[in-house]
Amino acid sequence: MAIAGLSDAGATAERAVGMPLRQVLSSLHYAYPTAVFAYYVLTSTIAVCTLQTKSADRAHPRRRAITWLLTLVIVTYFAQLLVLGIQGLVRHIFPLAEQDTVIGLMSSALVFGVVLAGLSDTANPVWYPYMGCFGVALVLEPVVASLSFMVRPNEPLDVVGFFDISLVATRYLAVILALACYFEGNRSSRLEKGTDSERQSLLKANGNGHSHASHDSDSDDQSAATQQDGYGGTSDASTDSNQSSDTDDDENPYERRQRQASEKMEKRLKEKGNWLTYAKSFLVFFPYIWPVNNRSLQLRVVLVGFCLLAMNFLNVLIPRQMGIIMDSLSGTNHRNPWTEVLIFAGLKLVASEAGLSLLRQWLWIPVEFYSFDAISTAAYSHVLNLSSDFHDSKSSSDIMMAISCGQSISNILESICFRAVPMLIDMVVAFLYLSATLGPYEGFITIATAAVFMYIATRMIAALKTARRNEVGSWYREHYVRQAGIQGWSTVASFNQIGHEEARYSVAVKDRVDKTQKVYFGYVLAYAFQFLVLLCGLIAGAFLVVYQVTHGQATAGDFIMLLTYWGQLVAPLTFFASLGKSISRDLLQAEQLLEIMQTKPSVLNKEGAPPLRFKGGEVRFDHVYFSYDKKKEILKDIQFTAKPGMTVAFVGATGAGKSTILKLLDRFYDVTQGSIEIDGQDIRDVDLYSLRAQIGVVPQAPVLFDDTIMNNVRYAKLTATDEEVYEACKAASIHDQILTFSDGYQTRVGERGVKLSGGELQRVAIARAILKRPSIVLLDEATSAVDTETEQKIQEALRRLCEGRTTFIVAHRLSTIMNADRIIVVTGGEIVEQGSHEDLIRADGKYAELWSKQIFVKPKDKEPREDNNKHAGKGRKALSIVNDLTAEATSSELAKVKSPPTLNGQANAQANGQAKDSNSTAEANGKPNAQPNTPAHKKEV
Numbered sequence: 001m002a003i004a005g006l007s008d009a010g011a012t013a014e015r016a017v018g019m020p021l022r023q024v025l026s027s028l029h030y031a032y033p034t035a036v037f038a039y040y041v042l043t044s045t046i047a048v049c050t051l052q053t054k055s056a057d058r059a060h061p062r063r064r065a066i067t068w069l070l071t072l073v074i075v076t077y078f079a080q081l082l083v084l085g086i087q088g089l090v091r092h093i094f095p096l097a098e099q100d101t102v103i104g105l106m107s108s109a110l111v112f113g114v115v116l117a118g119l120s121d122t123a124n125p126v127w128y129p130y131m132g133c134f135g136v137a138l139v140l141e142p143v144v145a146s147l148s149f150m151v152r153p154n155e156p157l158d159v160v161g162f163f164d165i166s167l168v169a170t171r172y173l174a175v176i177l178a179l180a181c182y183f184e185g186n187r188s189s190r191l192e193k194g195t196d197s198e199r200q201s202l203l204k205a206n207g208n209g210h211s212h213a214s215h216d217s218d219s220d221d222q223s224a225a226t227q228q229d230g231y232g233g234t235s236d237a238s239t240d241s242n243q244s245s246d247t248d249d250d251e252n253p254y255e256r257r258q259r260q261a262s263e264k265m266e267k268r269l270k271e272k273g274n275w276l277t278y279a280k281s282f283l284v285f286f287p288y289i290w291p292v293n294n295r296s297l298q299l300r301v302v303l304v305g306f307c308l309l310a311m312n313f314l315n316v317l318i319p320r321q322m323g324i325i326m327d328s329l330s331g332t333n334h335r336n337p338w339t340e341v342l343i344f345a346g347l348k349l350v351a352s353e354a355g356l357s358l359l360r361q362w363l364w365i366p367v368e369f370y371s372f373d374a375i376s377t378a379a380y381s382h383v384l385n386l387s388s389d390f391h392d393s394k395s396s397s398d399i400m401m402a403i404s405c406g407q408s409i410s411n412i413l414e415s416i417c418f419r420a421v422p423m424l425i426d427m428v429v430a431f432l433y434l435s436a437t438l439g440p441y442e443g444f445i446t447i448a449t450a451a452v453f454m455y456i457a458t459r460m461i462a463a464l465k466t467a468r469r470n471e472v473g474s475w476y477r478e479h480y481v482r483q484a485g486i487q488g489w490s491t492v493a494s495f496n497q498i499g500h501e502e503a504r505y506s507v508a509v510k511d512r513v514d515k516t517q518k519v520y521f522g523y524v525l526a527y528a529f530q531f532l533v534l535l536c537g538l539i540a541g542a543f544l545v546v547y548q549v550t551h552g553q554a555t556a557g558d559f560i561m562l563l564t565y566w567g568q569l570v571a572p573l574t575f576f577a578s579l580g581k582s583i584s585r586d587l588l589q590a591e592q593l594l595e596i597m598q599t600k601p602s603v604l605n606k607e608g609a610p611p612l613r614f615k616g617g618e619v620r621f622d623h624v625y626f627s628y629d630k631k632k633e634i635l636k637d638i639q640f641t642a643k644p645g646m647t648v649a650f651v652g653a654t655g656a657g658k659s660t661i662l663k664l665l666d667r668f669y670d671v672t673q674g675s676i677e678i679d680g681q682d683i684r685d686v687d688l689y690s691l692r693a694q695i696g697v698v699p700q701a702p703v704l705f706d707d708t709i710m711n712n713v714r715y716a717k718l719t720a721t722d723e724e725v726y727e728a729c730k731a732a733s734i735h736d737q738i739l740t741f742s743d744g745y746q747t748r749v750g751e752r753g754v755k756l757s758g759g760e761l762q763r764v765a766i767a768r769a770i771l772k773r774p775s776i777v778l779l780d781e782a783t784s785a786v787d788t789e790t791e792q793k794i795q796e797a798l799r800r801l802c803e804g805r806t807t808f809i810v811a812h813r814l815s816t817i818m819n820a821d822r823i824i825v826v827t828g829g830e831i832v833e834q835g836s837h838e839d840l841i842r843a844d845g846k847y848a849e850l851w852s853k854q855i856f857v858k859p860k861d862k863e864p865r866e867d868n869n870k871h872a873g874k875g876r877k878a879l880s881i882v883n884d885l886t887a888e889a890t891s892s893e894l895a896k897v898k899s900p901p902t903l904n905g906q907a908n909a910q911a912n913g914q915a916k917d918s919n920s921t922a923e924a925n926g927k928p929n930a931q932p933n934t935p936a937h938k939k940e941v
């Protein structure tokens with residue numbers, strides 16, 4: 001940069017050399033810092049966008065030295081400015097040097113300050129943006145210095161001149177040293193790496209497979225190196241996420257969610273390779289954000305854009321108008337103050353909440369709600385159309401939260417389009433306008449103040465991170481104590497611990513209040529500092545204008561214009577400081593929704609698939625294999641055929657895979673291998689909805705909606721009349737009981753049907769299935785012991801439901817098992833036996849063993865426990881088989897078990913593990929193996 005002292009009294013300098021050289025120097029004074037800044041911003045953006053900052057995994061051994069050298073570069077600029085200032089004071093000349101020289105020095109100090117801030121904030125930086133800046137300095141510094149020397153007046157150098165030259169030389173030396181440090185550090189780091197890898201133990205140093213770099217220099221670098229884990233802590237944001245990814249013991253649910261979301265985001269970023277392709281994945285939301293098929297909404301968006309530009313324009317016009325009024329009042333200009341005030345009032349009105357702002361909102365609100373509506377419905381519909389694997393693996397609260405996150409996508413766009421972009425335009429306009437009206441110093445002061453403000457504001461917000469974390473933690477603790485006390489009130493009361501709970505809560509509240517106060521105070525302090533910076537900028541700018549006014553270079557109106565303009569810039573600046581944080585929060589939330597939207601259903605409804613043609617309901621499992629996670633095989637080589645109208649019961653130990661067989665038939669999952677056919681049609685090749693229309697399911701723990709009984713039953717067929725519902729309920733033996741409820745069919749059943757007893761719940765579920773009139777029935781039988789009368793009613797209801805329909809039951813009651821036409825014994829995902837009850841008893845195999853155990857262990861004479869199943873949620877099952885036989889039936893069956901009848905050859909073969917083969921043979925002959933029991937032949941037990 002210029003040798004300031006040498007170029008003082010620039011007027012005389014021009015006499016010494018030709019004008020062109022002076023002009024080149026003047027341009028360089030502006031171009032040099034601009035070039036450094038442009039290079040730094042451009043390369044840093046590329047580094048961030050291409051994720052190089054994330055993968056920079058090794059601290060540079062000379063980072064600290066380079067930072068100090070950069071600081072020295074900045075100090076030399078300030079020293080030159082100081083020299084100029086002192087000289088000016090001594091000689092009473094202001095400004096002492098040419099304007100471009102001073103602006104050049106100040107801008108260079110500012111630009112290298114920005115570079116220094118970036119370097120100090122980053123533990124493991126990507127170096128080319130920084131080294132490139134030194135490179136530009138290496139080339140341009142000597143050029144500027146030589147030119148300055150050439151344009152200097154032909155006078156001998158004084159002490160100040162020598163001091164100035166030494167400052168420039170020091171700076172140049174610092175630049176060379178910084179570059180040398182960088183290359184030397186790289187070389188020694190490479191050597192070290194080689195030695196490291198020779199010395200490295202065979203075991204990885206840490207879980208992430210990174211060995212910690214050992215450095216010969218500062219401990220900061222060491223600690224920075226230890227922070228890295230693939231996504232090295234290269235910036236505040238990534239360092240934060242790395243730290244938080246250590247699963248903390250006292251991590252609260254909010255933090256856990258945030259951590260998981262940011263881990264997902266990092267993972268996706270890594271997969272995508274750079275920010276641009278990452279951002280592109282959000283294009284799935286484009287049709288929901290941009291009203292693709294709605295011209296009028298599109299027009300509104302365009303008009304909103306015009307409103308924003310007009311606002312930018314008004315932000316200049318209003319302060320300008322204030323200045324004009326002031327000048328017209330003081331007589332500096334010859335305008336009519338009345339007219340000017342009227343113009344001012346008009347401008348204010350247009351810029352007010354009743355003007356452009358109102359128009360913008362009016363234009364924007366329908367667009368905003370369009371996106372909210374479109375995203376929410378699309379997300380909900382997408383989730384409903386996803387398959388069982390998705391719903392089984394996600395917690396419902398997470399899914400619901402993700403769906404409601406649609407808003408965050410429009411928030412991001414709004415923040416960028418309506419706030420960030422207008423704010424940037426405002427800043428550029430302010431810089432240009434103030435430079436044009438009050439000179440480049442004023443423009444520089446504005447930009448410098450904005451830069452320092454941003455830096456301080458973002459640093460202070462980041463510094464509050466721990467305090468905020470503590471606050472959220474204390475909030476959760478308070479919530480937990482309160483919830484525990486209220487939910488467990490009866491325990492608290494019966495153990496006389498009310499006093500204890502009160503004390504606990506009071507401590508929790510105090511703690512939360514304390515932590516919240518700290519955060520509040522932190523924010524207040526941060527704001528105070530931010531406003532101090534702004535005030536300093538304003539005072540500097542105001543002093544400059546006062547100087548100009550007193551020297552006749554500006555008017556009093558200009559002063560008023562500046563004050564008004566500053567007032568207008570404060571609010572967007574404050575907002576901009578927290579923009580990064582709010583965008584990253586919205587991005588994390590949007591990421592969760594994006595993940596869902598990108599999930600494809602694993603069970604696909606083939607396009608153009610024909611509907612299932614039902615021809616009686618023959619179901620055939622053909623060498624079916626299945627695995628939930630593609631690792632552990634749950635079902636192996638399942639094959640059987642159920643003839644139309646047949647009842648097939650699955651028995652076996654818990655976890656054997658019985659319910660999974662039912663899930664496959666209803667296509668909640670697709671088989672991994674083999675096929676399932678209904679009436680000769682592979683269920684994957686028919687329309688999914690037509691398949692499910694033919695199947696009625698009664699789950700073990702039915703879930704009802706928090707609605708009336710009428711609506712719950714009618715859910716099976718929304719067009720059903722009340723009469724049809726009554727009929728279904730009668731068939732399910734629940735009608736009379738419903739009529740005894742206070743509101744009859746209009747009684748609300750509570751959340752998940754909690755207000756109904758287990759027996760009632762089951763029968764409502766059966767009524768629902770009956771109303772559907774399915775062709776195939778899937779029944780995961782409940783095991784809860786209910787009183788005899790209720791049980792009879794349930795059995796009766798089930799009998800009506802299954803009558804004449806192919807039925808598959810995961811059987812938990814001995815009576816059901818015995819009544820089935822075919823019993824299939826499943827062990828470890830394989831069919832080990834199948835046949836009728838009599839045959840399997842005779843075969844004396846696995847089934848006979850299971851049967852004899854149950855008949856002894858669970859006699860019928862138990863207390864009725866109708867409510868057992870009441871709160872059974874998804875996946876909560878009573879797992880044993882219930883002996884619901886009458887005393888007489890039990891003893892007669894026991895007699896059979898104790899002395900099984902003579903085995904016939906066929907049954908014996910099955911019991912000896914040949915069930916599948918013999919089964920295939922029997923099927924080939926068109927009849928089930930063992931002795932088939934048609935519904936007409938059901939045994940009376």
Ligand SMILES: Nc1ncnc2c1ncn2[C@@H]1O[C@H](COP(=O)(O)OP(=O)(O)OP(=O)(O)O)[C@@H](O)[C@H]1O
Pocket residue numbers: 392628629634652653654655656657658659660661810877879
């Ligand atoms: N959604 C799922 N994801 C992964 N594994 C599952 C899932 N559902 C069940 N499993 C596993 O599959 C196996 C078979 O489960 P299934 O529910 O079919 O057994 P089951 O014989 O019906 O048992 P029970 O009589 O206890 O209900 C079990 O090991 C279970 O842990």
